[in-house]
Amino acid sequence: MKSDKVYLLLYGFPSFFFITLFVLTAVIGTVLLSFSKGFENYARLISDPRFTDSLWFTVKFALVSVPFEITLGLILALIVNEKFRYRGLVRGLILIPWAIPAVVSARMWQLVFNYTYGVLNSLSDGLLGVRINWFGEEHTALLALAIADTWRTAPFVALIILAGLQTLPEEVFKQALVDGAGLFKRFFFVTLPLLKPFILIAVLFRGIDALRVFDLVFVLTGGGPGGSTTPLSLYAYKFYLVGDFGYASALSSVLFVLCLFLSFAVGFLLKGSIRG
């Protein structure tokens, strides 16, 4: 038992050291910086209507994009878990969107959603004679952002869930077959509950990333129309650039707390699902 603890310390040390160096210093520094003028920066947060809008948009973006990503990721994982010809190739191919840097994929999606020369608008104009100004309204802009984000990150979700699928005991499925459960029942009553921990992990990773979204929004909407699609990260960034580090840090700290809250919530659910 004692040697276990020694190994734990020994193996844990490098990651603990680097996390302290790279993450903790930055986080603590940011929080301290936000309090450099006492509570003034936080008082300003409360009276800043654009902060409230931005916080709300950040949450909305996560709430819209993550379910899309999980659903599509799950479907992809189920497909590539089946045995078929060229499965290895397909498994590799679905990872491509995830390998493309977010800024590059955002530029690509710009060409899809653009009003004048966008692929989507050329299509809808040709077929139905309508053009949609995707970034012209908050809800369509949000949808466009969620679509672009889903395309890029669903493969990542698929990867996590695929790993989960491969650990599932085959006997349970055989038993279910013997019991006469159909495809639909097998999926909802066997596969899905068994996958719950993996889905929760995917939700955690994707949720945190969605809350911190920056590059995609920066390229696609620039925060518009009328500032309605400005996530906290982009809002904070504007203050960093003009040297208002205190306020920018306060905004970043709020984002940090938001992510922390999500981690705890998912952690709690995860604990429950593993015990169960």
Place this chain on the structure above:
Amino acid sequence: MKVLLFLVLFTLIFSCKKKEEQLTIAVGGTPEEIRYWSQIIEEFEKKEGIEVKILRQPADTDLRRHGLAVSLSAKEKDPDVFLMDIAWVGFFIKSGWLEKLRDIDSSPFIEKVLFVDKKGEDLYALPLFVDCGLLYYRKDLLEKYNCSVPSTWEQLLECSLKVQRQERKRDPKFYAFVWQGAQYEGLMCVFLEFSTSAGGSLDDLDSAANLKALSFMRDLIRVYAISPPNTYTEMKEEEVRRFFQAGKALFERNWSYAWILHNMENSPVKGKVGIAPLPAFKGGKRASCLGGWHVGISAFSDKKEEALKLLKFLVSYETQKKLALNLGWNPSRRDVYEDKELLKKFPQIKKIKEACEYAIPRPSVSYYIQMSEVIRPYINAVLAGRLNPLEALTKAQRELNLLERTYR
């Protein structure tokens, strides 16, 4: 703690970078502009025997500022020399990012532009080119539909409605008037022009004049529909320029750089374009946003002597003339406007100079960038139909009052 944090962060980030021994200049713009810049820099290298590296920046003004702000707030040695939009010079001076320029005779430069480069008597930058908002129009279409070059916004609207109705029969995607309405600095310029020409100003945002100006801007898109619906989402300088150049518009609000591009060999509107000062509202006075680029030396440069040589070379008579002839950049030196060769090859410069007589600067407060970040989303929200003009201007004014207290 603050110092420690930055020390750790920046040494970590920048220690991976190779040490740069060359003189570096940051320039951005259209591909054509950057291509010509490398030619200019080559001439300097030959003349002075100093090697120069060009740091390429994007065309978007805000992105160029962001790029520079990151290096400068990290006190990076590079870039040594960089171009700045007239709107940021004040902020850069206040941040202590610019090296004071000594032994430079600033008398040949246009006084109206030079004021942003000074803090008291000290000179921190020099104008490289002067720019102002212009109205481009299609000569052939105005003639075909019997319109005159508009001197008021009301005339522009009337003619636009007439021409658009007819031209739509030929091209259903035709829009009479294109301008910069996306949520970025260009929108501030356009708003400043409409506002001033209605008798308003940015100091008193929720005035009746601004209300009139903003309502008119919104109606161009939402009521008269003579400006495309993506005006407030995607229209920046280059999008506007391409739209007009494709022959899909009658009027265009843009800077002087568009002239040469419109008249390039492969341009569908070649030879059909005219330039005029921007119109005013009936009874108001014309206004054109003063723009242009200034050149300065980084306070953190490790090659200040060479940098000064480069700066002097860039603002010299010869270089200014070349930039005017090849890029259509209006000289910032008064003497170049008298150049016979330039006037002969580029007679349009007279018209541009005339339009620039109406130039007005953006507010010269040191926190202008923050001010602009506050106003832009509100103006853009009106164009998007999310807020009504009165609501937007009142809210923006309230926020500006807070801002003034924070940054003054």
